[in-house]
Amino acid sequence: MAKTTLENLRLGVFVIIGTTLIVLAAYLIGNRQNMFGNTFSISAVFNNVNGLQSGNNVRFSGINVGTVENIEMINDSTIRVNMIIEEKMLKHIRRDAIATIGSDGLVGSMLISITPGLGSESLVVPGDELKTQSRLVTQDMLSTLNITNENAALLTADLLKVTQSLAQGKGILGKLLNDTVMATSLEQTISNLEHASKRTNSMMTKLNKEMGRVNFEESAMGILLADTISGNNIKSILSNFETASKEIEEVTKDINSVMKEIKNGKGAVNYLTTDSTFVNNLDTTIRNIEQGAQSFNENMEALKHNFLTRGYFRKLERRQKKEAEKNQN
Template identity: 60%
Template sequence: MAKTKLENLKLGIFVVFGAALLVVAAYLIGNKQNMFGKTIPISAIFKNANGIQTGNNVRFSGINVGTVKKIEMINDTTIRIHMIVEEKIQNHIKKDAVATIGSDGLVGSMLINIVPGDGTATPIAPGDELQSLSKVATQDMLNTLSLTNENAALLTEDLLKVSRSLTQGKGTFGRLLNDTLMAEDLYQTITNLKHTSRQANIMITEMNSLVHQIDLENSTAGILLKDSISGNRMRSIIANLENSSLEIQNMSLNLNSVIGEFKQGKGAINYLASDTTLVHQLETTMENVTKGVQNFNEVTEALKHNFLTRRYFRKLEKEQQKEVKKAEE
């Protein structure tokens, strides 16, 4: 009988102790999941959940302030993560805070980090949606590193081919590295270019000094440089000179053809120049014409003084005087 009471007492103590442990565990779990404290719901949208699960911690400035309540798939590129945070921390989280997905250490579980903003915005309200920032995932980083390694391998292979070609004397650079004569020729060419550049600099300096010596106010060059009217006149003069040169050239060609025909005995000029009899006849004819003109003038003068024709000549003189006056007016 005493043994039975002792066993019942032990069983009772065990049950009470187990129940106490169960209550403590439930309290701890519930407290961790913010089941017993006052909380407010907030959310954030990400393109990739990166392993976030329901119940993961939500941290603000390194402090656990809530948990992930629900993960909602909106579409293939949008994931909404619902969170609950402690009500007492509400005034510290502003609307410009940014939510990011991180990990608890190098190999720890995933969590939501809330990064504070500049502190000028108003505190969050229940149901607000925070801005999000998706960080590069480890797998993406590994894929990028793998691609970079492949590119580096290809680049190394190409560099190896180039170095082999250079050492074997292939191509222009290979010949430069291995052919001393070509290298000396190139060196001489560069030396000549330097000398030419130096001479060009000297010439430009001299030209600048000549330009500075020009009197832009009084010299002809200054007038041509500054006066657009004089410049246009000079262009017109040059154009006229070009036209005149073309006309003179045509005239020279015509004179050459005439002289050629003259030398070949063609035309009246060559006939006059070669036939002396015709020349004497022409001289005689010209003398007779001159004497005839003189005689005609004498007859005309005599008629002016004749009483029969005097009136006619006076009338002609008056009409000529009237015409001269009209012309003068």
């Protein structure tokens, strides 16, 4: 009798514990599925649910607020996901919120994540459809990483080839790295360029100082640069100089011709030529005239190459060429 009572007691305790566990499990599962609280339904349409299943979590700003009720296939490219959300979230979720499908961790189960929008639209009501946005899933991420690794391997191989070429002295960079003579020459060239640059800067500085000292309003240079009348006068003077130079050269030739005739002639002229003192003085005068004409020609050539007057001579030459061509025609 005592044994039967003990067995009944054990059976009763087992039944009570089993019933408690079943009720607790049912409560936990029901609470997870929002079976014991006030809820409302919303939906979202995706092109691909990426393995999402009924019962997966729905998160709003990282907080579990509901579960996936069911997944409905509308057509071959449209899938509607119906969600059960806690009623208290009605005052937080707005119609511009965006639903995306993600994973719980790197290899966890799939879930729907609702991201708040800008807050410019009204709150959702039961039965609304949220906007959706595609997101890279783990498989896509791994595929991308695989491609990235392959590209990195190719880049590493190319970099290894370049490094080996440089170490072997191939190409310009390889020669620069291995040939000390070329490196020294290049260094000397760079040094010379730097020195030339410094000298150029120094010359430009001196030139600027000299130009700063010039009084363009009162100096001759200022008049030449600014006064067109004076410029025309100078052009006329230079033209006259050139004409006079040609005339002096012709006179010199005539004088030389006359002197030859005088030396070979007779009479009074011959008498004059026989006087050595007079002849020497006359020869000295002619030589001085020739030297003066040569100096004048050199001065004219210098003026032709001077930066202030060479423009005029170039114009004069072009004009003379045009006149000559007209005369020939």
